Amino acid sequence: MSVPALSSASLPRTVKLAPSILACDFSRLGEELSAISGADYAHVDVMDGAFVPNISFGLPILAAARRASSLFMDVHLMIERPERYLRDFAEAGADGITVHVEATQHLHRAVQSIRELGKRAGVTLNPGTSLEAVRPVLADVDLVLVMSVNPGFGGQKFLPASLERVRTLRRWLDELGSGAEIEVDGGVTPANARALAEAGATVLVAGSAVYGPDGGAAGLERLRAALI
Ligand code: DX5
Numbered sequence: 001m002s003v004p005a006l007s008s009a010s011l012p013r014t015v016k017l018a019p020s021i022l023a024c025d026f027s028r029l030g031e032e033l034s035a036i037s038g039a040d041y042a043h044v045d046v047m048d049g050a051f052v053p054n055i056s057f058g059l060p061i062l063a064a065a066r067r068a069s070s071l072f073m074d075v076h077l078m079i080e081r082p083e084r085y086l087r088d089f090a091e092a093g094a095d096g097i098t099v100h101v102e103a104t105q106h107l108h109r110a111v112q113s114i115r116e117l118g119k120r121a122g123v124t125l126n127p128g129t130s131l132e133a134v135r136p137v138l139a140d141v142d143l144v145l146v147m148s149v150n151p152g153f154g155g156q157k158f159l160p161a162s163l164e165r166v167r168t169l170r171r172w173l174d175e176l177g178s179g180a181e182i183e184v185d186g187g188v189t190p191a192n193a194r195a196l197a198e199a200g201a202t203v204l205v206a207g208s209a210v211y212g213p214d215g216g217a218a219g220l221e222r223l224r225a226a227l228i
């Protein structure tokens with residue numbers, strides 16, 4: 001009797017998908033969230049026009065998304081001194097809050113505050129920032145987000161050096177025995193999703209690849225298919 005061999009192509013872990021609502025049609029926010037109800041998280045990109053050269057949206061849109069959907073709200077704060085607004089975002093409906101190492105002088109305190117608010121605590125860093133910047137807090141976070149484009153805009157091209165950064169972080173987290181997620185954000189498509197998962201990513205953010213020409217659910221399915 002033959003025993004089916006474990007496919008060498010099988011992935012080491014399941015990968016969650018987090019469509020970014022930055023790419024959706026905000027005049028139809030409720031429908032756009034319904035279209036991704038099969039996703040794991042809704043990724044919410046908050047930009048202040050200071051930390052990044054673009055302004056997206058803030059608390060009222062998060063609160064509206066919260067009312068319209070029961071999805072986990074994965075809030076990515078691209079704002080200066082995010083510690084000023086952690087409570088507000090928690091109260092507006094965030095389930096997880098991720099802050100940039102470059103945006104605060106008190107990274108560890110910000111992470112502690114997010115946990116004290118009862119939310120999943122994440123840290124992230126720009127492509128030009130050394131991974132060493134997050135290393136001191138790795139044991140205290142629930143998620144590390146690897147930016148695979150320079151933050152500020154959707155629809156940019158994936159930076160291939162991000163793959164090696166994911167591999168390094170995976171090694172560091174494994175060494176610590178940490179179960180923290182590794183999320184990747186920027187230029188994620190069906191063409192690179194599998195390589196990212198193989199490198200150790202456990203959450204993939206995608207804006208334009210999901211809310212593309214034929215809408216949320218179809219884009220989500222294409223990404224999922226790339227991960228089988
Ligand atoms: C970039 C944002 C991303 C962006 C992803 O600053 O953090 O979440 O919306 O968009 P795509 O998938 O189009 O690169």
Ligand code: ZN
Pocket residue numbers: 020043044045076185205
């Ligand atoms: Zn993001």
